[in-house]
Amino acid sequence: xxxxxIDLREIGKERFEQSKRTSDKLFxxxxxxxxxxxxxxxxxxxxxxxxxxxxxxxxxxxxxLVENIHxxxxxxxxxxFKCMSAGNIFIExxxxxAMNVSLITNNHDFYERSVLTVKDIHIKKNAWIGAGATIxxxxxIGENAIVGAGxxxxxxxxxxxxxxxxxARIIKTLDSNRx
Numbered sequence: 501x502x503x504x505x506i507d508l509r510e511i512g513k514e515r516f517e518q519s520k521r522t523s524d525k526l527f528x529x530x531x532x533x534x535x536x537x538x539x540x541x542x543x544x545x546x547x548x549x550x551x552x553x554x555x556x557x558x559x560x561x562x563x564x565l566v567e568n569i570h571x572x573x574x575x576x577x578x579x580x581f582k583c584m585s586a587g588n589i590f591i592e593x594x595x596x597x598a599m600n601v602s603l604i605t606n607n608h609d610f611y612e613r614s615v616l617t618v619k620d621i622h623i624k625k626n627a628w629i630g631a632g633a634t635i636x637x638x639x640x641i642g643e644n645a646i647v648g649a650g651x652x653x654x655x656x657x658x659x660x661x662x663x664x665x666x667x668a669r670i671i672k673t674l675d676s677n678r679x
Contacts, residue, residue, distance in 0.1 A: 501638040505609070506586060506616040522566045530560040535613075552593065558583075568605070586655055587618040587637065595623050598631040598649070605637050625657065626679065644679050 525546050532539045543557055548566055552573035561581050563569065568585040571577075572593035580600040583589055587605030591597075609615040619638030623629070627641045630649035641647060645657045648664030648671070657663050660679075662672040 501619045503638070504587070504618045506606075506618060508614045508616060519564055522563060525566070526561060526563060532559075534558060549588075578631075586616055588620040590620065590622045592625045592627075596625045596628045597623075598613060598629060598633070600632045601629050602634045604634065607637055617626065627657075630664075644674060644676065646674075 514638075525542070529539070529542045529546055531553045532542055543555075544551060546566060547569060549568055550570045552571055552575065554574045555571060558577065558579045560579055563583045563585060565585045568587060569583060569589045569591070571591045572595070574594045575591055575597070577597045578593070578599040581597060582602040584602075584604045584606050589603050589605060603621050605621055606616045606618045609617055617637070621635055621637070622640040622646070624641060624643040626644045628646045629635070629641070630651065631649055633647045633653065634651070634652045635641065635647070635653045639653050640656045641653070642657050642659030642661065644660045646662040647653055647657065647668060648662065650666070651664050651668040652666040653663065654667045657671070659664070661670050661674045662674065662675040663669060664671050
């Protein structure tokens, strides 16, 4: 997985403005009554990285750089969804994300803490991320995979598997013929 590095001491005005635009739009979205016409339009306008059709997204959300989030069709995201998205987050079709899930694409260099190390996250089709799970930088969640509630995912999750724990480990293999 490709890693990029961002020196926080050299953050330009453009990056600061991106973050501020996201924060301003997020504040409005998080303070709008869900499933009203205004809310639905704000959701569409907010996800500038791409938002598929027939998505169900409940606030409150926390996202720092929304343009790095790419959401497919028929995705369900429950409240308290948090993304540290200095890197890209790809969420494919038919993914279900439970309450209080964190997707973290960035970390700090162990020795030079003003430098972010960044790796993309990819959640493949039909995956289910359980409540309170945390997905760390560079992780791919395979097709049809399930991440158990409260899990901390530090490595890729194979397709058709169930993982749970901290760190998450395979606890079951699913029958791929049933999907």
